Amino acid sequence: MLYTTRTDTDKRRAFRRRLESGELLRMPGAFNPLSARLIERRGFDGVYVSGAVLSADLGLPDIGLTTLTEVAGRTRQITRVTDLPTLADADTGFGEPMNVARTVQEFEDAGLAGLHIEDQVNPKRCGHLDGKQVVDAETAVRRIRAAVDARRDPDFLIVARTDIRASEGLEATIDRAGRLVDAGADAIFPEALRTLDEFARVRAAIDVPLLANMTEFGKSDLFTADQLSDAGVNIVIWPVSLLRMAMGAADRGLSTLLDQGSLTDRLDEMQHRRDLYDLLDYESYSGFDSSVFNFRLEAD
Known part of the structure; x- marks a missing residue:
């Protein structure tokens, strides 16, 4: 984390x-x-x-x-x-x-x-x-x-x-x-x-x-x-390879947005949300947060 x-x-x-x-x-x-x-x-x-x-x-x-x-x-x-x-x-x-x-x-x-x-x-x-x-x-x-x-x-x-x-x-x-x-x-x-x-x-x-x-x-x-x-x-x-590939993909995506108004046709080229969250290790952050903030405030 x-x-x-x-x-x-x-x-x-x-x-x-x-x-x-x-x-x-x-x-x-x-x-x-x-x-x-x-x-x-x-x-x-x-x-x-x-x-x-x-x-x-x-x-x-x-x-x-x-x-x-x-x-x-x-x-x-x-x-x-x-x-x-x-x-x-x-x-x-x-x-x-x-x-x-x-x-x-x-x-x-x-x-x-x-x-x-x-x-x-x-x-x-x-x-x-x-x-x-x-x-x-x-x-x-x-x-x-x-x-x-x-x-x-x-x-x-x-x-x-x-x-x-x-x-x-x-x-x-x-x-x-x-x-x-x-x-x-x-x-x-x-x-x-x-x-x-x-x-x-x-x-x-x-x-x-x-x-x-x-x-x-x-x-x-x-x-x-x-x-x-x-x-x-x-x-x-x-x-520079990763930057070139990323910028090339971004340019193609922007062209698609101009032409079609949506990126539906390019979803299979994108990193999925779940893969991004896994790379960022969201699960560890969530576990750490719940272990620290493990209390509830009682209502008045």
Whole structure:
């Protein structure tokens, strides 16, 4: 009832143990706390919070307009309703290395199991847009060192994301990944790789977990979880998928309302009231309420 029964420390330790096993961890992107609870209910390994999704939820493009306070607040809402570890997008850390350090501690306080910091020029843009710019290697390294130095829980995962593939190619990606690992990154997120061979080559070059982003309509082909596992990937995220499906369904529903004046023909596409109540655990709330308020006021 109410919130997760697992402590932040427990979730982080469990996340680390799962990563050490070498298996592929599947982490769909949640667009709100309720969808995070559904991700857990369906048996996934973790929850991802996308910066692009949070921006879209606020009606903004993903170009670095969101603030640390907005992102930390949403992640806190999500982490407290699920027993799964949650990984979040921290963009460029919302500023310079000192801002990166504060971001890490704010995200620790929000209950996250980890975050990723990218090497784009600040303010950033969506990783699958053209025209991205990355910072020099020294600046990228300083961001990761600041993140590692700032964390208070050693199990909090610092993932280094590099967007250099789009501008300088795969060899530059491998070189940048090595530098970020040397700076203390616990895992590497090479954005917008194009083939399974590219993932396999990055995998062979580093000795920390590897993350793959399977976002639709982007630069990467949409590989299956089994294909990514065979290529040596350890974490796969589907950052915007649930939001895209939900918004697509909402758009179709609104069209039906305009055309027919009713949603009767779409009832079979909706989550039933009983399923929503089960997901929200109404029964536990009811039982708790009756156990506390178990008296009656006598009439005068």
